[in-house]
Amino acid sequence: MAPMAEPVAAAPAPPHFVIVPLPAQGHTIPMADLARLLAERGARASLVVTPVNAARLRGVAGLAARAKLRLEIVEVPFPADSGLPPGVENVDQITDYGHFLPFFLALKELAGPLEAYLRAQAVRPSCVISDWSNSWTAGVARRVGIPRLFFHGPSCFYSLCDINAATHGLQQQDDTERYLVPGMPVRVEVTMGTRPGFLNSAGFEALKDAAMEAMRTADGAVVNTFTDLEDEFIACYEVALGKPVWTLGPFCLCNRDDDAMASRGNKLGIDQSAVTAWLDAMDTDSVIYVNFGSLARKVPKYLYEVGHGLEDSGKPFVWVVKESEVSTPEVQEWLSALEARAAGRGLVVRGWAPQLAILSHRAVGGFVTHCGWNSLLESVAHGVPVVTWPHFSDQFLNERLAVDVLGVGVPIGVTAPVLLFGDEAMRFGRADVARAVSALMDGGEEADERRRRAKVYGEKARRAMEKGGSSYESLTQLIQSFTLQGGKQH
Structure with missing residues (x-):
């Protein structure tokens, strides 16, 4: 048997x-x-x-x-x-x-x-x-x-x-x-x-x-x-x-492909392929990306300061503006005029943006961020240094990590939190925006070291996964x- x-x-x-x-x-x-x-x-x-x-x-x-x-x-x-x-x-x-x-x-x-x-x-x-x-x-x-x-x-x-x-x-x-x-x-x-x-x-x-x-x-x-x-x-x-x-x-x-990047979060305010095509025409590390997250909303006065600061910096930019921020005819008219003046150098995204596709593109060399941890980590993961512009909550301490510990950030200089639906008390202007963007993007020993450190952390992030x-x-x-x-x- x-x-x-x-x-x-x-x-x-x-x-x-x-x-x-x-x-x-x-x-x-x-x-x-x-x-x-x-x-x-x-x-x-x-x-x-x-x-x-x-x-x-x-x-x-x-x-x-x-x-x-x-x-x-x-x-x-x-x-x-x-x-x-x-x-x-x-x-x-x-x-x-x-x-x-x-x-x-x-x-x-x-x-x-x-x-x-x-x-x-x-x-x-x-x-x-x-x-x-x-x-x-x-x-x-x-x-x-x-x-x-x-x-x-x-x-x-x-x-x-x-x-x-x-x-x-x-x-x-x-x-x-x-x-x-x-x-x-x-x-x-x-x-x-x-x-x-x-x-x-x-x-x-x-x-x-x-x-x-x-x-x-x-x-x-x-x-x-x-x-x-x-x-x-x-x-x-x-x-x-x-x-x-x-x-x-x-x-x-x-999220390793275009479909995965485009499906994150919400319905896109612009076709991802249009953003990619625009970035393809730009030099490596030449574009500054600007996005303040899903919650913070800028009142017109400060929306204008951001826009003029980007224009004055002379750098190519992709700027994400919420639909709620351009809800009046006056703001819409102003933004359209800015787009016309910056045609070929500036791209404005109204609504939700394909952030990962933007940050992972070789043309993007800097990110003006509110220092929400997702945005900051996504930037680090793709080797992109940052201008730090915290608004509330954990964002100020995330800024300290980026600037003082990791050495990948330039602070815009905000020292106090603002209300979620407006930033009337915020003390900054277009000169601060242009200064911080230039410090991040213009080169020089400090800027080169920030960029080098960001790229090292990006490689370490890839290896960690x-x-x-x-x-x-x-x-x-x-x-x-x-x-x-x-x-x-x-």
Whole structure:
């Protein structure tokens, strides 16, 4: 009688990561990239979003389907009784400052639909990865019995400042209004206006306390950065947090072709091929790209100063202007006149821009940025130095990282935060814009060193994401840890 064959163990099911972004472009875009990274490595990734945000992710879903990736968009209804105007489901749609608190409070009502989705799965999902601001996911994950990681959008440099300031307080320097952030491996000074801390505004205290508590009770953190960029800050942050910190970035480098770059974020305000054709005609490293992110909106007075500053700099430029910034006939007429004067040297993009396609083009040699971490990291990942122009939140500390630590930035000189819907209090003019752009783009020893350092970091970013690189291997370990844990049947 032939010996019986040994039973073959069934291969473990791929781990299932349920990803819950904050409905804001600067948070949703990197988490969609994270979902793609997980799916490309064999995991299953589900992005839980509301209908408006699901519509913005159709391009991501379509690319994943064509590549046969296990990436799905899970649509849950936005609360009908939120007190917000109909259809407002993303931070960038808010036009009244008084709607921010109701918006964040409404998000807590998504706990029920998320829990229902998790419980409806035949095999319990392996892990919830939720945005730091979505503290309401903590109770859901605990009730269903699923590990939870939090995703924090800024740099580890910023996050370390934040947790140290929260734990130890800020130390005032002499009799000035400057404060020292304790526990940092480098000296970091802030003002009360530029201090670390999300949800610092009056009325948001309970939301901030809940977010800090959800951070402390999470099983770990996922951050969009890489070891060769922030090694000492990553190590210190992990110690301060007291739990694993998975650094898996730059996430943006998972977008390797035109279709992937064009599908990120929102409907483009210009055809990507038109931008590429315009850049193709320019010299290498000659063009300055200008984009202040999805939220900050310039009032006409300062929109004019930016435009005239770019014109006065004499450099070729691609400038992204929001539709909300050119909503009056006067501004439209002014912008059309600027375009006519700068024809052949300046390209104005109205609306959403294909930022990765622009930054990855050989002609782009500098970026005027608001220092949101996504934009700053995308610039670093493509070896492009920056003019730093922070507006609020983490952006001032991201500026310090770019200028003082990494040595890839020229500050425009802004020292105080501005309101989201206007920058009337901002003190700058066209001469400041022209000066900063020229300092970045004109050459000379300092400019050449910034450019060299940016290109070195760009190469290190590429290597981090390749097999054997720090981020690639960190993602391998993350997936394996949840594969070995395995899902449980309901």
